[in-house]
Every structure is written in C-alpha cells, then in structure tokens.
Amino acid sequence: MNRAIIFDVDGTLAETEETHRRAFNRAFEGAGLPWNWDQDLYRELLAVTGGKERIRHFIDTYSAEGAPQDDVDTFIRALHVEKTLAYTQMVSGGELELRPGVEATIAAAQQQGFRLAIATTTTPANIDALLTATLGDNGQELFEVICAGDSVPNKKPAPDVYLKALQELDLAGASCIAIEDSRNGLLSACAAGIATIVTPSIYTSDENFEEAALVIDDLQALDIATCEALLLQER
Ligand code: XBP
Ligand code: MG
Secondary structure: OOOEEEEOOEOOOEOOHHHHHHHHHHHHHHOOOOOOOOHHHHHHHOOOOOHHHHHHHHHHHHOOOOOOOOOHHHHHHHHHHHHHHHHHHHHHOOOOOEOOOHHHHHHHHHHOOOEEEEEOOOOHHHHHHHHHHHHOOOHHHHOOEEEOHHHOOOOOOOOHHHHHHHHHHOOOHHHEEEEEOOHHHHHHHHHOOOEEEEOOOOOOOOOOOOOOOEEOOOHHHOOHHHHHHHHHHHO
16 A cells, blocks of 8 residues: 655654754854753644744744844844754754664555655754764665654644645555644644644644644554554554
8 A cells, every 4th residue: 555654853753842942042042142952832832833924923022132223034044054053963963863673664654665854844964863873874765755843834833744745646645544743743744634743742742642642652553453443443
C-alpha cells in the first residue's frame, strides 16, 4: 500500500529545544541585547512556533528593552540569521543525538516500504545540520519530501506544512502517519487529516494530546505494525 510516515523535527527526531534556546541567547548577546530566555520563559514562548514569530511574540508581550521602534521585522530577521548560525554550529559540533528509537523506526519503516517525509516549522539549515550530524552525509536522502519553515504561509498549529507534504507525496492524509512531540504539531497534523503518534519531549510533557491516535514515551515503544494498524483504522 502506498503510504508514508511524516516526521516532525524539533522535539521528535531529537531533543533540540535546549540547543535552540541557547542559540537564541547567544544571538541576543551578540547583538548586545539584555535578553536571556531561561527555561521557564522558553517553555511559555514555545507556544509560538517559528523562531522569528517567537522573537516577535517576546517583543510584543514582554516589552523587550532594546527592540527598535520601527522596521522590527528587519531587526528580527537579522537576529534570527545569527541564531540559526549559532544553532547549526552547535548541532554540527555534535551536541545532539537522535531520540531513542528514532533510527530504528526509520529503518523499520523503510524495510516495510513506507515512504518517509518531514514536516517542520524549523529553518531548513537546521534540518540539514541535524540529519547530517546524526544520520551522516546522506541523512537527508532518507526523506523523500522535506517541508520546512517559511515554505508555508502559516506555521503549526495551522495544517499548511502537513498539507504541503501530502501534496508533494501525492498522498491523502488517510495514507499517512505523523509523528509529533507537541500539541501545536498534533493539531497541525490532525487538521491535515493525518493520524498522529505523539512522543512528548522535555518541553511538551505537560501538554494535552487527546486528539492523538497514540501517545508513547518514545519511539523505542513503537512497533511499525502499529502504523499499519492505524492506517487500516483510517480507511
Ligand atoms: C519547532 C519550532 C521551531 C524551533 C526553532 O519546530 O517551532 O521554531 O523551535 O527553530 P518543529 P527556528 O517542532 O515543527 O520541528 O528558529 O528555525 O524556527
Ligand atoms: Mg516538534
């Protein structure tokens, strides 16, 4: 049966958000801004997906000292370029590894003939750095379709990035399984009509996953036959 597993990236493939948080803070420091996102604040800010959108939310919500009065979007874009540079350097330096069971699930899915895709809010450079650092130079080639970041007008929880992945796969949502870590991601995949398995991450463990087809600690607990069974339920 022509079917696919669509993976989220941040929090799902790897516990990346601590590295993102430190990269944001490194960019703020490099720009001479008196901003420092600690873990409690970052957990709140993660309600907003997309790094640029998250910075804008922080400026608008926390009256951030040092933000310009006008042309804020240009300021944010420049800051986010520095953050992405810091993040990709940290990831390329080998500080992240895949979450438990991720590599085995990818191998089992391939062995069972599932097509593989990625649907993420993060910046494409971040995906390249993570897949190369954890799966090798050909890591990206495991995924037939990679939909990311600004390639869609509306980020998660909007369905846009998953709908784009379905379009590029030329598959219906009922022929796919999504694997996510957050409520924003779960809502996005469900809105695209995709049954979703959730593996909560360090920043999402207290979120509501009631719409999930299955919630498991991590992918070590996933038997690929479960994906087949979920697809049969969808039909
Ligand atoms: C998670 C996000 C991203 C990352 C930061 O993406 O919302 O914004 O937190 O990456 P997903 P950027 O879980 O969909 O992979 O700064 O590149 O946005
Ligand atoms: Mg995620």
